[in-house]
Amino acid sequence: METTPIGERSRRSHFGPLPGAQTKHRVRNLSKARGKILELLSNGPCTVASLAMLTGQHENTIREHLDALADEDLAIRYQSDEHLRGRPAWFYRIPDDANQLHMEEYAGLASALAGVIARSSKDPGKDAIEAGKAWALELVRSSKLKPELESNVPPKKNALVTRHNIVTLLDQLGFTPTHNADLTKIKLTRCPLLHAARQHPEIICEVHLGIIRGALNEFGADEIQIEKTSLEPFSQPGACLLRM
Numbered sequence: 312m313e314t315t316p317i318g319e320r321s322r323r324s325h326f327g328p329l330p331g332a333q334t335k336h337r338v339r340n341l342s343k344a345r346g347k348i349l350e351l352l353s354n355g356p357c358t359v360a361s362l363a364m365l366t367g368q369h370e371n372t373i374r375e376h377l378d379a380l381a382d383e384d385l386a387i388r389y390q391s392d393e394h395l396r397g398r399p400a401w402f403y404r405i406p407d408d409a410n411q412l413h414m415e416e417y418a419g420l421a422s423a424l425a426g427v428i429a430r431s432s433k434d435p436g437k438d439a440i441e442a443g444k445a446w447a448l449e450l451v452r453s454s455k456l457k458p459e460l461e462s463n464v465p466p467k468k469n470a471l472v473t474r475h476n477i478v479t480l481l482d483q484l485g486f487t488p489t490h491n492a493d494l495t496k497i498k499l500t501r502c503p504l505l506h507a508a509r510q511h512p513e514i515i516c517e518v519h520l521g522i523i524r525g526a527l528n529e530f531g532a533d534e535i536q537i538e539k540t541s542l543e544p545f546s547q548p549g550a551c552l553l554r555m
Contacts, residue, residue, distance in 0.1 A: 327509075327545035328486070328502040344368065345376045349405065352386060356404040377403050389489045389500060406487070421504050421518075425511035439514045443521020450522060451529040454480050473530045474555050480526055481553075488553075498550035508544070516544040516551070523553065 341349065344366070351357060351365055359377065363370045380386035386403050425439075432438045456476050474494035481488045485503040490496065502508055508515040520542040527537045536555070543552040 326548060328500050328505060328550055344372075345380060348373070348376050349380060349385060352403060352405045356402040358400055358402055362403075387487055387500075389487070406485075421515060422507035422510055425507055425514035425518075428514050429511055435514055436517045439517035440521035440524065443518040443523075444525035444528070445521075446518070447522045447525025447529060450480065450484070451526050454483050456480060456530070470532070470536065473527060473532050473536075476530045477523060477526055477555065481523075484522075489550075495555055497553040497555065498547055499553060500550045502551070512544055516542060523555075527555075 347366060348362060351362060357365075359370050359373050362368075362373045362377075366373065368376075377386055377388070381388055381403075385405065387406055388401060388403050390401055428435050428438055428442075456479060471494065478488050478490060478494055478497060481497070481499065485501060486499040487501040489498045489500060504515055504519075508519075520540075523542065524537050524540055527540060539555075541554045543554070546552050
């Protein structure tokens with residue numbers, strides 16, 4: 312586990328997530344070729360090789376188009392954690408803006424409130440987690456996700472369903488999560504409150520942990536699972552690490 316203080320880690324340009332993707336897509340001025348690639352990505356994640364095969368264009372040309380789309384926040388590049396041999400494959404997909412709950416709109420307010428908590432609270436971290444738990448109730452309700460837990464199935468299966476709901480919620484909130492096969496290690500590659508998190512990581516990051524723990528409670532997770540869930544802010548190149 313990373314032992315460097317969060318504040319110092321948050322200042323490393325290559326550590327931690329990217330800012331949240333903007334919801335207004337700039338698609339009107341796209342070339343026909345890039346528009347076609349965006350259309351293909353709307354059907355699901357693709358590799359450079361698969362896009363080259365589908366469009367008949369050279370892979371280098373596809374990469375140029377994808378880089379341009381990524382620069383406009385119209386495409387997201389991520390590395391799969393699921394692979395059998397060799398290096399993990401790189402995939403591209405479009406941001407899930409249709410279901411985003413627009414946490415970025417609260418960035419300024421979050422930063423101001425974090426400052427108040429840091430100055431006035433006797434235990435800022437604990438209060439931040441509790442605030443996140445309270446916020447989770449509304450976020451889960453707005454997400455329209457349901458626990459879908461069954462009483463006659465093994466606990467491990469229900470735990471996997473719960474973790475899947477958490478990943479879906481985080482995606483809706485704009486964190487663009489990637490994960491391993493059993494969803495126990497989740498990389499949060501974007502942060503809709505990144506500016507506030509860099510200013511007050513000891514508050515904002517704990518709020519995010521509180522949201523996750525509160526959502527776990529809403530989805531029916533047991534207390535042991537909830538308490539063992541941890542968030543390691545700015546601990547990865549390009550991501551924060553969530554362990555469930």
